[in-house]
Amino acid sequence: MSERPSLGRLVRGHRRAAGLTLEDLAHRSGVSVRTISDMERGRSRRPHVRTLIALADSLGLDDADRRTLLTAPSSAHPLLGPEPAALCQLPTPIPDFTGRAREIAAVSSWLAHRRDAAIPLVLSGPGGVGKTSLAVHRGLASCGDFPDGRLFVDLRGTSIEPLEPYLVQARLLRVLGVPAGDIPDGSRDRSQLLRHLLANRRMLLVLDDAADEAQVRGLLPGQGGTSALITSRRALTGLEHARRIALGPLTGPESAEMLRAVLAAGGKPTEDLARLRPITELCGNYPIALRIAGNRLLSRPGWDPESLVRQLECEDGRLDHLAAGDLRVASAFASSYRSLDSLTRLVFRRLALVPGRDSSARSAAIVSGLPARELTRRLDELAEKSLVSAVPDHRIVLHPLIRLFAREQLRTDDDADAVTEATTRLMSWLLATARAAGLAAQRRATAGPPEFPDPDSARRWLRDEAGSWLGALRHVVGAGDHQAAVGIADALAPIANDMAVQDGWVEVFALAAASAEALGDAGRADRYRRLAPTPAS
Known part of the structure; x- marks a missing residue:
């Protein structure tokens, strides 16, 4: 040679x-x-x-x-130098791992039924939701299923410099016993050799933090005894024949158990889960936030759970308080945000302007100013990177902590006048549509758009968009626009008692009563108070 x-x-x-x-x-x-x-x-x-x-x-x-x-001599990056198999060993287990029973069962089922088929499993979800923790937990528990070993590679997909697949192939081949001088130069040749070696072994290959499909395609095993478990913030929908599990926040009980486990591992055990639940709720049941909250309590012996709750209750400072050393909730979202193009970043930030837990595509279009086709492409990218969740009826959901992060970016990256204009545009549309829906639900025609084809569609809009139009009502009342509040109440009053009571429905008439008083209309104020429905038993 x-x-x-x-x-x-x-x-x-x-x-x-x-x-x-x-x-x-x-x-x-x-x-x-x-x-x-x-x-x-x-x-x-x-x-x-x-x-x-x-x-x-x-x-x-x-x-x-x-x-x-x-790969030239004297340019050897540490990935290509002599390396023992230890560099691909699974990380140290997390002693306080809890919850994820449903996801654990799904991963275990995939491992048990793979039957030598080339079917990778992708664990996807936003940063800090616990993808790596779950992969490592199941990898460590599967020792008996993979007698030839378990390999772990951090692909650094969310860093500024994701690992080059070509270099990762070299690392894996070295670990599998191929001398450095015998590793092929071509990426395709390396991939074929890697598949050949893995096919003759029963191993688990954990590819952590994948940037995209291209980064992992040349690393995947083919037919044979090796299984590939991939974690990524993207769903990697371009991977053929892959199984996928999307991770979201923990359940309420799982969150309390996790926080208790973190405290117990740090020498501060507690049996009173009721005192921990306000913290888990303010953390949105988000694993990285729970771990940070636990670490903050452990590092401040004089604090009790109520002390931390008081700090986290203020939304504007919550992300600042959810930081412990170099572990920050905001950092878990920042790398995904940086990877977006400028227009997709704008859509993400502007979603924070929509009141309520979720948003319609129409609201997103109004605050972003993008046409429907362009907006759909941007929303798909946000969903692919796990920054938003798509739910039935085409609703767009931001986790509360991600919403707070989007709001922070809105303050730093957007022009204040443009934000004010977008907010005014959205609030006006929501209130105009709520008023039109109230009239249409009474079979009363409205002039011009928006139009509802029948009373049922109007009532459905009022139910689906309750969080948004009620938030808009709060906004304008807070800004002193009392006439808008009484206008909405006038349109909704005739259907208040025969429409299913919604959360916040009483608030509509409470706000309207206060606005009527501010306008000097005591009679209207009394009528709104009498019309305020009580929740059905």
Whole structure:
């Protein structure tokens, strides 16, 4: 086998072939002149892979030359150096892992029924929801099912520099016993060799934090005894024949048990779950938030649960308080947000303007200003990256903590006048539509859009959009627009007693009564108080 050219010779040769000086290449790549010079003279033995990728991009190398540069002697990134199998071992188990009974059963069923078929399992969900914890937990519990071992690779998909699949292939092949000099140069050849070696073993391959389908395709085992368990913030819908489990927040009881387990592991046991439930609710049953809350209680011996609750009750400062050292809830969402293009970021931020727990596509279109087709594409991307959830009837849901994060980005990334304009536009539309729906539910025609084809559709809109139009009503009353409140109450009063009572329905007439008093209309105020329905038993 002929000797492979050194890194220095390759960089110098490609630079000169491109007609570039050291200064030219430094300017293009962002790599300093000194670093490039040291590399060419053989003084830089282990440059970071980020540096090599920047040079390859700036030199315009094709795939073959790029691979040669990344694997050249004296350019060995730690991934390609001598490495024991320990570098692919599963991480240390989490001693306070609790909950996820349904998801554990689903993963166990997949492991038991795979039957040598090439069917990967994808655990998807937003950052901090516990995907890696679940994968490691099941991997450690499956020792007997995989006698040839369990391999774990952190693909760093949400970092600024996700691992190159080509380099991961080399790492796995080294762990499987292939000498460095025998690893093929081509990515396709590496993939075929990897599948061949895995087919003859019964192993579990955990590919953690995948950026996208392209990063994992060349790493997946084929037919045989090895199973691939992938975690990603994306659903990786482009992977053929994959099974998928989407992880969301824990249940209320699971959250209380997790928080209790975190405290117990830190030497602060508690049996009174009732004192922990307000914390779990303010954390939205979100695993990373619960862990941070537990760590804060452990690190402050003088605090009790009620002390933390008082801090978390203020929405504007909640994300700031959900931080412990370098562990922050906001950081779990920030990397996903950074990966979006500018328009999708705008849609995400503007969703925080919609009152209520969920939003319709129409509300999202009004606050974003995007046409329906463009908006749908952006919402699909947000759902793919687990920043929003799609629920029946085409509703769009943001987890409460993600909503708070979107609101923070709105304050820092949007023009204040544009936000005010979008808010006014949305509130006006919601209240106009609520009034029109109230009239249509009485079989009274309304002039112009929005139009409801029948009373049932109007009543259905009032039910589905209750969180949004009631939030809009609160907003305008808080801004002193009392006439809007009495106008809504006038339209809804005739159907209040024969329509199923909604959460907040009483509030409509309470707000209207206060607004009528502010307008000096005592008679109207009394009528609204009498009309306020009581919840059905």
